[in-house]
Amino acid sequence: MSAPRAALLRRGRRKTPLGKPGTEGVSSSTFVRRVPPTVDDAAAYAARRAAAAKRAEQGVAVGEGSRQHRIELRRFAGPVAYLDQIAHLRIAHLTDQHVGRVTPMEVQRAAVEMTNAEKPDLVLLTGDFVCHSQLYLDELTTLVRGFEAPAIAVLGNHDHWSGADEVQRALERGGVEVLRNRNTIITLHNERLQIVGLDDAYTGHARRDEAVKGLRPDLPSIGISHIAEEADGLWRHGVPLVLSGHTHGGQVTLARLHELAVGMIGGHKYVHGLYGSRRVVQPPQASMHTKAHAPEPQGAVYVGAGIGAAVVPFRLGDRGRREVTIFELGCEPGDFVEHHSEQEPMRGRKPTKAQMAKRAAAVIRKRLSRERKSRRRTA
Numbered sequence: 167m168s169a170p171r172a173a174l175l176r177r178g179r180r181k182t183p184l185g186k187p188g189t190e191g192v193s194s195s196t197f198v199r200r201v202p203p204t205v206d207d208a209a210a211y212a213a214r215r216a217a218a219a220k221r222a223e224q225g226v227a228v229g230e231g232s233r234q235h236r237i238e239l240r241r242f243a244g245p246v247a248y249l250d251q252i253a254h255l256r257i258a259h260l261t262d263q264h265v266g267r268v269t270p271m272e273v274q275r276a277a278v279e280m281t282n283a284e285k286p287d288l289v290l291l292t293g294d295f296v297c298h299s300q301l302y303l304d305e306l307t308t309l310v311r312g313f314e315a316p317a318i319a320v321l322g323n324h325d326h327w328s329g330a331d332e333v334q335r336a337l338e339r340g341g342v343e344v345l346r347n348r349n350t351i352i353t354l355h356n357e358r359l360q361i362v363g364l365d366d367a368y369t370g371h372a373r374r375d376e377a378v379k380g381l382r383p384d385l386p387s388i389g390i391s392h393i394a395e396e397a398d399g400l401w402r403h404g405v406p407l408v409l410s411g412h413t414h415g416g417q418v419t420l421a422r423l424h425e426l427a428v429g430m431i432g433g434h435k436y437v438h439g440l441y442g443s444r445r446v447v448q449p450p451q452a453s454m455h456t457k458a459h460a461p462e463p464q465g466a467v468y469v470g471a472g473i474g475a476a477v478v479p480f481r482l483g484d485r486g487r488r489e490v491t492i493f494e495l496g497c498e499p500g501d502f503v504e505h506h507s508e509q510e511p512m513r514g515r516k517p518t519k520a521q522m523a524k525r526a527a528a529v530i531r532k533r534l535s536r537e538r539k540s541r542r543r544t545a
Contacts, residue, residue: 235276237473237488239284240505244495245444245466247406251386252357254496258286258315261392261411262472264324265306266297269474273488277473278312280490286315287354292411293322293366293392295337297476300329300536303336310340316352317342318361322392322412323368324476326529329536330371347376351385359495360387362405367393368412370526378403386495394436394469395514401465406446407493408467413437415471415486435514438486439506442466444499466508468493 244252258281263274281289295306310317319342325333334344343350345363352359362378365371374396381387381403389400389408397408415438435441442463471489499507517525 235273235488237273237277237280237490239280239490239492241492241494241502242440242468242504243444243497243499243501244493245406245446246498247447248386248495249498252359252496254494255288255354255357255359256284256286257388257493257495258284258289259292259409259468259470259491259493260289260473261292261470262294262322262414262474263309264294264297264472264474264476265302265309266474268297268476271305274309274473275312277488277490278309282312282314284492286492288352288359289313289315289317290361290388290390290409291317291319291342292390292409292470293320294324294411294472294476295322295333296324296328298324298328300332303332307336307340310337310342318350318352318363318390319344320363320365320390320392321346322366323525326366326369326371327532329533345390347373349377349381349387358385360385362387362389362400364389364391364396367391367396368525369529370522372396374399394467395434397436397442397465397467401442401463406465407444408465409470410436410467411470411472413469414475415469415489433515433517435511436467436469437512438469438471440466440468440508441511443508
């Protein structure tokens with residue numbers, strides 16, 4: 167048996183790189199597998215699971231990253247909530263490209279090429295496409311046009327600081343659909359999937375009620391948000407998995423410095439990687455009434471380390487490396503070896519009203535500055 171295949175089929179309790187067992191305890195919200203009611207249903211389910219495992223195995227064999235550009239390829243199974251809804255879909259997640267001077271375009275293109283090599287069904291992008299200006303919007307358009315699969319995105323704080331409408335138009339010219347507090351349905355291999363996209367919460371543009379309006383409980387859904395903490399609210403609307411970014415994984419993760427800088431000082435509850443639980447099955451109708459501070463996680467969230475940087479270019483430590491993440495929807499945790507399992511969140515703290523007002527004012531101040539410069543150029 168080949169090493170990739172042996173790794174794929176390995177199951178049971180194991181130690182992750184963080185030293186946390188790769189299994190979860192049983193609780194009232196833990197998924198309990200139902201026995202298919204008929205022989206035909208059982209055969210159909212077995213065929214779906216075999217097909218999903220085979221495709222995931224093929225993905226494991228492709229490779230685990232780009233050594234030249236220090237981009238990690240990390241692969242995870244989806245939540246068990248999808249098992250009865252999706253035969254198999256492969257989702258690629260990239261975040262925080264920050265196209266500009268700090269990150270070489272060679273690195274940006276390598277991340278796109280790595281993504282295409284995985285042959286995903288869908289690419290999800292979770293914001294911060296630029297650094298501090300609109301100087302590289304043409305390069306951004308060319309870059310995202312390179313994705314071979316359909317791509318859907320949300321914006322981040324740097325996009326709003328630099329001009330959200332202009333960044334959105336650049337993405338759309340490259341064939342990317344941008345969701346700003348709305349959801350959409352995409353059909354992939356006869357599989358229908360709802361994408362719920364929140365606008366940037368850091369600058370105060372997220373409107374969850376608008377984003378989930380019209381969300382169908384009979385279809386599987388996945389959320390994208392630049393800020394990971396918004397996942398708590400999306401779980402209550404029956405969205406079992408949320409992908410996010412913003413933190414860059416801390417960039418310097420030696421001696422757990424990322425948890426100190428991003429978690430304790432920055433106030434983020436989710437710093438990098440998987441949090442929550444992928445084994446929760448909560449009917450959307452019931453989850454709508456879940457209390458805001460539920461004692462158990464009602465879904466899972468993944469915080470990507472990103473590709474680019476806006477200020478400091480270097481990255482140190484396993485968790486701070488550039489990253490392309492693959493989610494195998496239709497597989498369940500334990501179907502293959504993952505980089506790590508769900509982690510305990512940091513304590514976190516919500517930004518104050520004064521902080522949110524300062525962030526919103528920064529967006530306006532930067533927009534007015536761009537308008538003044540534009541007027542001077544045309545005068």
